[in-house]
Amino acid sequence: MTSRRRRRSRTALTSFLVVLALAAGGWALDATGVLGPVTDAADRSTAVATAPTATGTGVAEPSRASRPTVDAATGTATDAEVxxxxxLLAALPVKGKAAGTGYDRTGEFGSAWLDVDRNGCDTRNDVLARDLSDIVRDGPCTVLTGTLVSPYTGATIDFVRGNTTSTLVQIDHVVALENAWRTGAQQLSQDEREALANDPRNLFAVDGRSNAQKGSGDTATWLPADRAFRCTYVAHQVEVKTAYRLWVAPAEHDAMERVLQRC
Structure with a gap:
C-alpha cells in the first residue's frame, strides 16, 4: 500500500512539473512577441509577421489588411512593438527632406484605390472592412455601412456610403505620400510606390476631420489627438519607413523618439 502511494505521488509530481514547464514556455513566447494579443477577427487571420518575407519589389510584404500587434484592451502598442x-528608428537614416518638385499623387503612387493584393477588392474597401464594425456590404467588397471608432480621436462615427456622407470616414496614409516622396520614395520604382500607397500597415480608417488636419504632416508637425494611440501611430510610421527604405528628417526623428520614450 505504501509503495502504491509513493508511485501515485511521483506520478502527480511529474504531471505538475510538465504543466509548469509548458506554462513557462508559453510565457517565454509571449514575452518575446512570438505570441501576442490581436484586436479583432480580421487581425486573428491576418496578423503581421514579426519578420515578413521579401517580395520581388524588395519590400517586406505584409499580410492582407494587417497591423502591428496592439493591446486588445487599450489599442496601444505592446511593449514588444515599442x-x-x-x-528600427535607431537604424533609419536621418537627413533633410528632398524638394517636393514633381510630386504627383496619381502619377507617382497610382490612382486611389488599387487592388494590389489581387483579392478582387480595392484597398479602401479592404481597410473599411478591417477597421469598421457591424459592416454591411454590397456584394463581396463594397462596404455600405458600418461603425468606426476613430483611432485618432476615440470618437464613434456611423459610416454610410454616399456622395455627402462617405467623407466622414477617410483612409489616412500614416506616412503621408508627399512625406514619403520627399524622404526617399523618389528613388523607388513605380510598383514599390504603388505598394506603399496601398500597404495596410500604412493605412487607417479615421475621422475625416483628423485626416484633413494632418495633410502631409510628419510626426514633428502632427500627432493624433488621442495620446493613447500615439505609440501605435509612430510605430507604424517607423515600420513603413523601414520597409520602403525611406529616411527621416531631423525634426521628424526627434519627435518620433520623444513619443516612443513615453510609451
Whole structure:
C-alpha cells in the first residue's frame, strides 16, 4: 500500500512539473512577441509577421489588411512593438527632406484605390472592412455601412456610403505620400510606390476631420489627438519607413523618439 502511494505521488509530481514547464514556455513566447494579443477577427487571420518575407519589389510584404500587434484592451502598442520601433528608428537614416518638385499623387503612387493584393477588392474597401464594425456590404467588397471608432480621436462615427456622407470616414496614409516622396520614395520604382500607397500597415480608417488636419504632416508637425494611440501611430510610421527604405528628417526623428520614450 505504501509503495502504491509513493508511485501515485511521483506520478502527480511529474504531471505538475510538465504543466509548469509548458506554462513557462508559453510565457517565454509571449514575452518575446512570438505570441501576442490581436484586436479583432480580421487581425486573428491576418496578423503581421514579426519578420515578413521579401517580395520581388524588395519590400517586406505584409499580410492582407494587417497591423502591428496592439493591446486588445487599450489599442496601444505592446511593449514588444515599442521596443521594435525604437530599434528600427535607431537604424533609419536621418537627413533633410528632398524638394517636393514633381510630386504627383496619381502619377507617382497610382490612382486611389488599387487592388494590389489581387483579392478582387480595392484597398479602401479592404481597410473599411478591417477597421469598421457591424459592416454591411454590397456584394463581396463594397462596404455600405458600418461603425468606426476613430483611432485618432476615440470618437464613434456611423459610416454610410454616399456622395455627402462617405467623407466622414477617410483612409489616412500614416506616412503621408508627399512625406514619403520627399524622404526617399523618389528613388523607388513605380510598383514599390504603388505598394506603399496601398500597404495596410500604412493605412487607417479615421475621422475625416483628423485626416484633413494632418495633410502631409510628419510626426514633428502632427500627432493624433488621442495620446493613447500615439505609440501605435509612430510605430507604424517607423515600420513603413523601414520597409520602403525611406529616411527621416531631423525634426521628424526627434519627435518620433520623444513619443516612443513615453510609451
Amino acid at each position: 521596443a521594435r520601433a525604437r530599434a
